[in-house]
Amino acid sequence: MSEPISALNGAIYNQGIAEILALDPIGMISIRGDLSAGYLKKPIKKITGLGMPEMRGINLNGQTGIAWMSPDETLLICTYAEVGAHLDTLQNSIGSNHALAVNVSDARAVFRLKGKHIREVLAKLAPVDMSPENFAVGTIRRTRLAQVPAAFWMVDAETAHLVCFRSVAQYVFDLLKTAAQPGSEVNYYKR
Amino acid sequence: MLVLTCPNCGITAEETEFHAGGEAHLTRHGPGASDDDFEKYLFMRDNPKGVHFERWRHVYGCGKWFHAARDTMTLEIFGTYTAQTSTVPQDIIDKITDRRPDWQKSDAR
Structure with missing residues (x-):
């Protein structure tokens, strides 16, 4: 590769x-959906060890972090190599719910x-x-x-x-x- | 220069961070409407000297739409409020009548 x-x-x-x-390059995953929903909060907690940020907030923990982008969007920050695994975790948790997690690392x-x-x-x-x-x-x-x-x-x-x-x-x-x-x-x- | 507060993310910024979306609270006349109604919906807009309700988008920020009430002559902002409404909230009307006692709310179109 x-x-x-x-x-x-x-x-x-x-x-x-x-x-x-x-x-x-750092890893960035754009997550859209209902930010109060458990199927988004749980995988984010699992990946970053951090809770959902407050309005306009960003929670950082070393290389990983989670940022508030809009009322229905957050940005998960991680190392470039971890994106694939984190995306799988998120997709598994979202399942058929109406939410979206996309790798945007290379767009930025x-x-x-x-x-x-x-x-x-x-x-x-x-x-x-x-x-x-x-x-x-x-x-x-x-x-x-x-x-x-x-x-x-x-x-x-x-x-x-x-x-x-x-x-x-x-x-x-x-x-x-x-x-x-x-x-x-x-x-x-x-x- | 207008200084607007986005009700979706609470940021107060000047107008270059936003984008104007035209007159607010229009009634949409779509398929099945009469030609007159459709023409009014598409083309006819108020152009008041004074209090005006507008749609704005926080285009460089959270990307969300909201409503603003402002004076087109003095550029005073009376307030901003959610886009998820088809009527002007009472607290915005109160703020306008507080500043403009003569102002009369025209009927929604």
Whole structure:
């Protein structure tokens, strides 16, 4: 089988106010259906060890996690290699119920932003209040980044992960590089 | 610029994260309807200067539809509410009459 390679193959930018890294492919399973139903909650608990996230929440446990995407959609995050097994677990549990679990890993590109100015880098590109009070660790935000859809969440105080469609990976990388260019600190969010 | 709160995911964002979907609370006249009704449903829209009910979609966020009541002249948002209704909720009407005492709700079409 061919090697999975990310859209930008590990591109990195570290000359600016934040380090932008195109991560190697991670596993992502999009789950749609009634999020309060046991046939979705149980397999998610089994796979991640985590409960269904609150509205706009993301529960993370190392490499795995579960994110709230909309009132009827969640995103399961895992390692790339585990997707097949997790998908089987989900499909078995869903059975004939009206719900959907689909592997979307290859449709996406993932970036890691690192540094003390990442809130500013994101705030320059997305119409989001990035203040630490409003956007804390444990929340995910689906929004737009300049002209394309994206979603991001804080992993810790100085690390954020961002996912976008694979087809716009280069565009997003260029955006992030521009927003993080040297000397562009705004120092709006006092830490 | 409009600042809308999506009732489906609770996010307050400016209008570039949303997409307008036109006038709300239209009665759908489909197969079997008279030509007049069908024409009205397809083409005839209110264009008020003042209070207006609209459909919006949180296109870059949760992707869900909702309703908004706003003033087309001042761009004031009176409130947003679920798309799963064919009538305007009373609390939205109260908010509008609070701000616009002269306003009269026109009949649903």
